[in-house]
Amino acid sequence: xxxxxxxxxxxxxLVSVVDDDESVRESLPDLLGEFGFAAHTFSSGxxxxxxxxxxxxxxxxxxIAMPGxxxxxxQRELKVRGREIPIIFITASTDHTVxxxxxxxxxxxxxxxxxxxxxxxxxxxxxxxxx
Amino acid sequence: MKKTTAPIxxxxxxxxQVAQQTAELAAANAELKKQLAERRLVEExxxxxxxELKRSEVRKAAIVDSALDCIVTIDHEGCITEFNPAAxxxxxxRRNDVLGRPLANVIVPLSLREKHRQGFARYxxxxxxxxxxxxxxxxxxxxxxxxxxxxxxxxxxPLEGPPSFTGYLRDITERKRAEQELRRSEAFLAExxxxxxxxxxxxxxxxDEITWSEQLYRIFQIEPDAEVSFxxxxxxxxxxxxxxxxxxxxRSRRDRSDVQLEFRLQMPDGxxxxxxxxxxxxSDQGRLEYFGAVQDVTERRASEEALSKARLELSQVARVTSxxxxxxxxxxxxxxxLSGIVTNASTCLRMLAADPPNVVGARExxxxxxxxxxxxxxxxxxxxxxxxxxxxxxESVDLNEATREVIALSLSxxxxxxxxxxxxxxxxxxxxxxxxxxxxxxxxxxxxxASDAMSTIDDRxxxxxxxxxxxxxxxxxxxxxxxxxxxxxxxDVGVGxxxxxxxxxxxxxxxxxxxxxxxxxxxxxxxIERHYGRLWATPNKGPGVTFSFSIPCRPDGLTSDGTxxxxxxxxxxxx
Numbered sequence: 282x283x284x285x286x287x288x289x290x291x292x293x294x295l296v297s298v299v300d301d302d303e304s305v306r307e308s309l310p311d312l313l314g315e316f317g318f319a320a321h322t323f324s325s326g327x328x329x330x331x332x333x334x335x336x337x338x339x340x341x342x343x344x345i346a347m348p349g350x351x352x353x354x355x356q357r358e359l360k361v362r363g364r365e366i367p368i369i370f371i372t373a374s375t376d377h378t379v380x381x382x383x384x385x386x387x388x389x390x391x392x393x394x395x396x397x398x399x400x401x402x403x404x405x406x407x408x409x410x411x412x
Numbered sequence: 413m414k415k416t417t418a419p420i421x422x423x424x425x426x427x428x429q430v431a432q433q434t435a436e437l438a439a440a441n442a443e444l445k446k447q448l449a450e451r452r453l454v455e456e457x458x459x460x461x462x463x464e465l466k467r468s469e470v471r472k473a474a475i476v477d478s479a480l481d482c483i484v485t486i487d488h489e490g491c492i493t494e495f496n497p498a499a500x501x502x503x504x505x506r507r508n509d510v511l512g513r514p515l516a517n518v519i520v521p522l523s524l525r526e527k528h529r530q531g532f533a534r535y536x537x538x539x540x541x542x543x544x545x546x547x548x549x550x551x552x553x554x555x556x557x558x559x560x561x562x563x564x565x566x567x568x569x570p571l572e573g574p575p576s577f578t579g580y581l582r583d584i585t586e587r588k589r590a591e592q593e594l595r596r597s598e599a600f601l602a603e604x605x606x607x608x609x610x611x612x613x614x615x616x617x618x619x620d621e622i623t624w625s626e627q628l629y630r631i632f633q634i635e636p637d638a639e640v641s642f643x644x645x646x647x648x649x650x651x652x653x654x655x656x657x658x659x660x661x662x663r664s665r666r667d668r669s670d671v672q673l674e675f676r677l678q679m680p681d682g683x684x685x686x687x688x689x690x691x692x693x694x695s696d697q698g699r700l701e702y703f704g705a706v707q708d709v710t711e712r713r714a715s716e717e718a719l720s721k722a723r724l725e726l727s728q729v730a731r732v733t734s735x736x737x738x739x740x741x742x743x744x745x746x747x748x749x750l751s752g753i754v755t756n757a758s759t760c761l762r763m764l765a766a767d768p769p770n771v772v773g774a775r776e777x778x779x780x781x782x783x784x785x786x787x788x789x790x791x792x793x794x795x796x797x798x799x800x801x802x803x804x805x806x807e808s809v810d811l812n813e814a815t816r817e818v819i820a821l822s823l824s825x826x827x828x829x830x831x832x833x834x835x836x837x838x839x840x841x842x843x844x845x846x847x848x849x850x851x852x853x854x855x856x857x858x859x860x861x862a863s864d865a866m867s868t869i870d871d872r873x874x875x876x877x878x879x880x881x882x883x884x885x886x887x888x889x890x891x892x893x894x895x896x897x898x899x900x901x902x903x904d905v906g907v908g909x910x911x912x913x914x915x916x917x918x919x920x921x922x923x924x925x926x927x928x929x930x931x932x933x934x935x936x937x938x939x940i941e942r943h944y945g946r947l948w949a950t951p952n953k954g955p956g957v958t959f960s961f962s963i964p965c966r967p968d969g970l971t972s973d974g975t976x977x978x979x980x981x982x983x984x985x986x987x
Contacts, residue, residue, distance in 0.1 A: 304780070304783075305755070311756075311763075311773065311776075312758060315763065346744075371751075373745075373747035374747075394751030395755070397758070398762070
């Protein structure tokens with residue numbers, strides 16, 4: 282668990298990032314910080330579930346394909362535990378057919394890597410019911 | 413002197429009379445004796461004749477008594493006058509019990525008795541005999557009432573007076589049963605032939621007498637009563653296969669060897685059938701005769717073709733699918749670092765646009781952007797390495813088996829191109845050390861080239877000969893310990909090539925074909941050279957070309973157990 286933004290943690294909504302790809306874990310928190318959010322990163326679903334961030338996380342940016350627990354599996358696990366955290370899926374896959382299915386199952390959006398900063402901001406704002 | 417002479421003369425006369433009478437008596441006696449002798453002679457002759465007659469009768473009676481056939485004679489009223497022991501045994505009557513009884517009542521079953529009487533009456537009235545002098549089959553009845561089949565021949569006894577007849581009867585129960593068995597077995601065979609679409613035939617080589625089974629007529633669609641000749645058969649053989657067929661016939665006639673042949677038939681309506689013929693020769697008292705079977709394999713061939721078409725389609729689908737899978741995995745690998753690049757660059761711009769600009773953060777994100785760019789480039793390098801990796805597998809290869817597999821793979825394509833393939837694979841071919849798949853690529857390439865070279869040939873059969881043989885004619889070989897080589901050659905009767913083109917054939921991107929890429933032969937040659945062998949082409953005496961390669965069984969640098977002792981370049985090295 283890496284704590285990136287600690288300025289005014291109470292006012293800044295926490296966005297958690299779960300992705301096995303290191304470049305995503307490195308780059309996303311800075312961008313989210315520029316957007317004015319706090320960000321935590323996790324390299325797996327298991328790590329996220331074991332953390333004490335579940336309660337504070339207002340939005341989850343979640344990779345679909347990971348070793349171990351996959352993104353959709355984490356989504357189901359959270360539902361089972363009664364944690365209805367808004368989820369934005371991200372994926373390096375080019376199979377666009379997964380998007381409507383994931384949205385149907387409750388995801389806010391599904392972004393295909395590489396995605397633009399504005400697309401990400403729009404999705405996070407939508408998750409947090411901002412604007 | 414009359415007186416004195418008188419008594420004298422009296423006595424003399426008396427003497428004279430006595431003498432005369434005696435002479436007459438003697439003559440009569442002689443006559444009687446003669447007559448007696450003649451009479452005795454006649455009597456003896458009569459007796460002799462009587463004896464002979466008796467002997468003849470005894471002989472005839474013996475024949476009648478000991479005959480295995482039943483012999484029954486009847487008089488003009490149809491009553492039994494003779495009933496031999498065989499008849500007694502067969503019908504279960506004693507002779508004495510049936511003599512004088514009407515034959516019809518004794519041996520003719522009740523149901524046929526009326527018919528028998530009518531026939532007999534008709535003959536007596538009109539002389540019209542439907543049964544005299546020929547063998548007929550009918551049902552007879554025994555004393556115990558059981559009925560059985562008999563063969564019957566009736567003849568008229570040639571004597572003066574009212575007509576009388578002899579009947580010869582034979583119990584044919586066994587024969588009938590045998591006939592029935594034979595019919596059953598024939599029906600069984602015919603049904604089996606029908607179901608399996610196999611017809612059988614025999615061919616007497618000396619006289620060209622050909623016998624066909626019913627099913628064979630059906631396969632050839634020839635009227636079942638037609639007399640089979642090679643001329644007639646020829647009208648059904650597919651024109652493109654006719655010369656090969658006739659050649660096989662001549663070869664069989666000459667060599668007297670067993671025959672295995674596949675060819676096509678063309679029906680009057682244009683339909684084409686594929687048939688497989690197998691025959692072996694037998695000699696019966698010096699008379700040579702082929703016995704064989706012809707199977708209609710059209711459906712099997714059609715399903716094979718459908719299968720290979722499906723396989724081809726499947727392999728294309730698999731190629732497209734695997735290409736899709738490959739593309740996706742490449743995209744995934746590249747998208748990960750690209751995502752980092754885009755995010756970092758976006759963040760960098762935002763940091764620089766802030767007031768005041770976050771230069772430290774921007775520098776960090778720019779640094780990460782470069783690193784992710786390098787990561788993307790590494791992915792591409794890895795992919796290239798993955799695809800160029802093609803290691804040659806060195807093993808012991810049975811070139812015949814490898815050739816057979818290639819033939820099996822290309823057979824339907826060859827047949828679509830109307831190519832007649834004749835494999836001549838040497839029995840005693842030693843195995844070679846090499847890469848089986850690569851060698852098969854070469855064989856496949858040579859077959860395809862040969863087939864393509866004949867695609868425009870229509871004035872002769874598109875014969876393709878593929879031959880393997882031990883090769884001891886390699887001029888470059890000076891090593892007496894390593895003279896085991898094998899040679900494979902592919903001979904076509906195609907368009908051939910210009911002599912000046914011979915050297916260029918093996919150059920990459922040189923092609924005499926419109927569709928060809930021109931890489932087949934150059935790749936083939938590099939494969940053969942990597943097996944320390946050579947690949948060359950020679951024009952045939954007749955039309956077409958022969959491509960051959962010859963490779964050593966144990967090349968230098970490769971041990972017999974297949975391990976490498978020196979570098980054997982792989983395809984990627986050559987490319």
